[in-house]
Amino acid sequence: MNAVVANTVDVALNRPVQAVVAQHVEESAVLFHVRTRVVDAPHVRLHHLRRLDDRMAAHLDGLAVAGAYGAHLCAKALATPGPGELFAATALALSTHDESCLDKVLALAEALPECRPGVLAAFAWVPAPSLRGIVGELLASSVAFRRMVGILACGAHRVDPGAALAVALGDPDPLLRTQALRTAGECGRLELRNACVHALADEDTGCRFQAARAAVLLGDRHAAIRVLHQEAQAGRSHRVHAIGLLLRLTSPEQAVPILKSLLETDEDVRALIRSLGVSGDPQWVPWLIDRMEDPALSRLAGESFTLISGLDLAVHDLERRPAEGIETGPVDDPADGDVALDDDDGLPWPDAGKVAETWAIRAQSFPAGVRHFMGAPLSWDHAMRVRGEGCQRQRRAASEYLCLLRPGTMLFPTSAPAWRQQRWLGEPGA
Secondary structure, three states, X not given: OOHHHHOOEEOOOOEEOHHHHHHHHHHHHHHHHHHHHHOOOOOOEHHHHHHHHHHHHHHHHHHHHOOHHHHHHHHHHOOOOOHHHXXXXXXXXXXXXXXXXXXXXXXXXXXXXXXXXHHHHXXXXXXXXXXXXXXXXXXXXXXXXXXXXXXXXXXHOOOOOOHHHHHHOOOOOHHHHHHHHHHHHHOOOHHHHHHHHHHHHOOOHHHHHHHHHHHHHOOOOOHHHHHHHHHOOOOOOOHHHHHHHHHHHOOHHHHHHHHHHHHHHOOOHHHHHHHHHHHXXXXXXXXXXXXXOOOOOHHHHHHHHHHHHOOXXXXXXXXXXXXXXXXXXXXXXXXXXXXXXXXXXXXXXXXXHHHHHHHHHHHHHOOOOOOEEOOEEOOHHHHHHHHHHOEHHHHHHHHHHHHHHOOOOOOOOOOOOHHHHHHHHOOOOO
């Protein structure tokens, strides 16, 4: 038995060790916040995520072992609810089928949008048997929010929600429609492509973007592209994601106008650097190398260089010491408002001179105008390898590429618990 769990109960007195159980509640909430950063971190691979997930699982197991006292402390923590507290309480309620607690956390999540990520993540975290009977009730609920949670839970576990999904696409509630559209695309429901295209005219901006994303994942290359171009304009809430999708869909030649518009009119040079990496065109590498001289842009330019070349800066000794005056390393306090602001945490500092020398030798193997992704022209087999072996951001991009290459492919959830991902990756045809 895991030491964290073993210390939860005083065997001699047959009662929970209160201080240890309290630590389980606190650590579960803290680790949830850490995990929300790690699942999209640029330097984290699946085995790193597995270590974090094992820690979180041990604390959640400790709460379950503590029985009623663990549930009591989770409920007590909900007096000052946050995403982490709701995650722990929801995960425990699902694992023990505590209907009363589950009703409470769902009501809190519906009333407090800022806390929803914790509840939704718990439905994706727990094993499928813990959801047996619960998801069916959610899908049949008269409350739109609960139907949304049921659909999300199905998608997170790579289970088709069935007829409930098609019905939800036309629901009056925009939150439910948005989730239904997202799940339709990610589950590869090809027969719903026309419904997704129809939803491109939705009055809700979130629905419109998810309709466009779902439509392109399901193979549409006409109406959805036009909507993505609209959403890629300055000031749109889904601009970054829309640009990323457009660049993955277009050829390097077709991407040039998008990139030039960013270069000429966008004050956010980071968006341009990120977009150059997504475009995959080696012709932009010299420009990226020049940006490596700027401490504020150096690490991001290095990431985009790696996304094109596939060269790990640390492995190939292309790093330098961190620039002076730049904060490095993650912030561990989840109450800190800046906890997720530095997207470059964990990225290596590229040595522009060394990178330039290496590129001068290798550039001839990277013809301009040919999309490259992690060191090779984009292909199904290569994207499959990156999905299994890359860092989290690279794996997420590879998973999306697989859907775009073969519409109807189910999107691989790179934020799922690591052990579940490892099991799925080991299955034939995964």
